[in-house]
Amino acid sequence: MSFDEINKALLEWPLYEWSHEKKQAHFIPVLNKLTQNHVERCVEYRRLLTVTANLSCLEAHALDEVFPLPVRLFKLQRLKSVADSNVVKTMMSSGTSGSTPAKIYLDKTTSHLQTKILAKIMSSLLGKARLPMLIVDCPATVKNRHQFSARTAGILGFSMYGRDLTYALNDDMSVNWEALNSFCDKYHDEPCIVFGFTYIVWLHFIQALQAVKPLSCQLPKAILLHGGGWKKLQQQAVSKAEFKAVIADVLGTPHVHNYYGMVEQTGSIFLECDEGHFHCSVWSDVLVRDPVTLKVCPNGETGVLQLFSLIPQSYPGHAILTEDIGKIIGEDTCPCGRKGKYFSVDGRLKKAEIRGCSDTFRRE
Ligand SMILES: [Zn+2]
Incomplete structure (x- = not known):
């Protein structure tokens, strides 16, 4: 499928209706298509996946196989999968004083999505x-x-x-x-x-x-x-x-x-329901990883959040490892009736932990 066809289909998906299996069956192929697109078009991203031996995630079968790009790399590198002439908007993260802000490059399609x-x-x-x-x-x-x-x-x-x-x-x-x-x-x-x-x-x-x-x-x-x-x-x-x-x-x-939500994944925000839980929509998903080993944590366990979004086509922001900690509370079972994962955000990683996190690229 071309991105044109995918983008048309994406907008027909129901927000919070699909339970786990159906959602993964739709979500993973688009996620793989994004990984392939960014490997092809973004030199820095390709290099990163190559040196960390993560090229196997071009054909991921589950979320945990998709490379978690540390979010701070958007501050350190120009990560972009389109030509400069196609960039219609550059978004900046707020960044604490003195630190370099992240730059996110949008083309017309991504901005529209x-x-x-x-x-x-x-x-x-x-x-x-x-x-x-x-x-x-x-x-x-x-x-x-x-x-x-x-x-x-x-x-x-x-x-x-x-x-x-x-x-x-x-x-x-x-x-x-x-x-x-x-x-x-x-x-x-x-x-x-x-x-x-x-x-x-x-x-x-x-x-x-x-x-x-x-x-x-x-x-x-x-x-x-x-x-x-x-x-x-x-x-x-x-x-x-x-x-x-x-x-x-x-x-x-x-x-x-x-x-x-993150400026790196603008659009696919997580709204809090009446039960006080953040919900993944059909276009986003979340995993929790141990900040040191990067192993996926079971539901209920606190770790660093990896966020997925099907929107970023002009930059490799579809699977990012944040510096926020939180836990998945459940999936498909929130009393509010929405399907999908629901979670809490419980704070930020400490500086030392972030360093550990960014160093741990290699998958086991
Ligand atoms: Zn809910």
């Missing part, structure tokens, strides 16, 4: 109609459209699913009370979306509201969608339960959903 698949995943949560959207960030974040930070990309990506986009913060990250009050006035009784990065929602928005407790700012029918990691909040010792409880209290919003 990202948008389509993200739309399908989002509509499973928000419905098909565009809802009014309060963006918990400042307008300056999206001004530089040439180089996409994860935050810029997130806001621009998600804002396509909203209407009457309203920024809740000023460019100095203080609350724009006028904009906020008018949004709350208008949409108090309507379904709407509140979207933002987890730490910005908490530090610059919820805490500011908590200090003032403005009774006018209530959005009882909103869905609050947030992502981007808990690291900064864990430093402040905020638990997920507290996060949800305070939002319900100050904003009157009981529906709070976290999402998990």
Whole structure:
């Protein structure tokens, strides 16, 4: 099958309906096709698979046979499977200060797939109609459209699913009370979306509201969608339960959903269900590996997450070894009714562990 045919078929797949066997039967062949494509077109990727004796994963029979590309290599190398002239967008990871950001090169096809698949995943949560959207960030974040930070990309990506986009913060990250009050006035009784990065929602928005407790700012029918990691909040010792409880209290919003995703796999995000579990959609999957041996951990055991996505065609990001730790809670059995694997993300690897992880390329 050509990528054109595959991409057409991908968009017909049901989001969360296939149980294990059916999903693997569809997923693995496309994953192999991606590996073959990147080996053929990306010199660095081919070299890596050759020196680590991993070329056998061109014909993988299961997820665990697919080479886990350490995510930090996107910071160290130019990993790209298309000609420069076909790159339509370059996405950058946020990167901690001083570190090189990862660069992700998108061609038209991959960019289009990202948008389509993200739309399908989002509509499973928000419905098909565009809802009014309060963006918990400042307008300056999206001004530089040439180089996409994860935050810029997130806001621009998600804002396509909203209407009457309203920024809740000023460019100095203080609350724009006028904009906020008018949004709350208008949409108090309507379904709407509140979207933002987890730490910005908490530090610059919820805490500011908590200090003032403005009774006018209530959005009882909103869905609050947030992502981007808990690291900064864990430093402040905020638990997920507290996060949800305070939002319900100050904003009157009981529906709070976290999402998990990597800039390296934009589009195939993992949404949190009402049970508090991240779910793989039909276009993504997850494995947990021991950070030292890279052996696959059984469900319930904590290790480093390897994430799979069928979207990346213009760069070898279809099977990446993240620096996040977590565990698979189950597969096909979540009480919410969605099929597929569901998991938790429990933190980040420590620096020393990452080094070990990146060194352990060779499969046994
Ligand atoms: Zn669930």
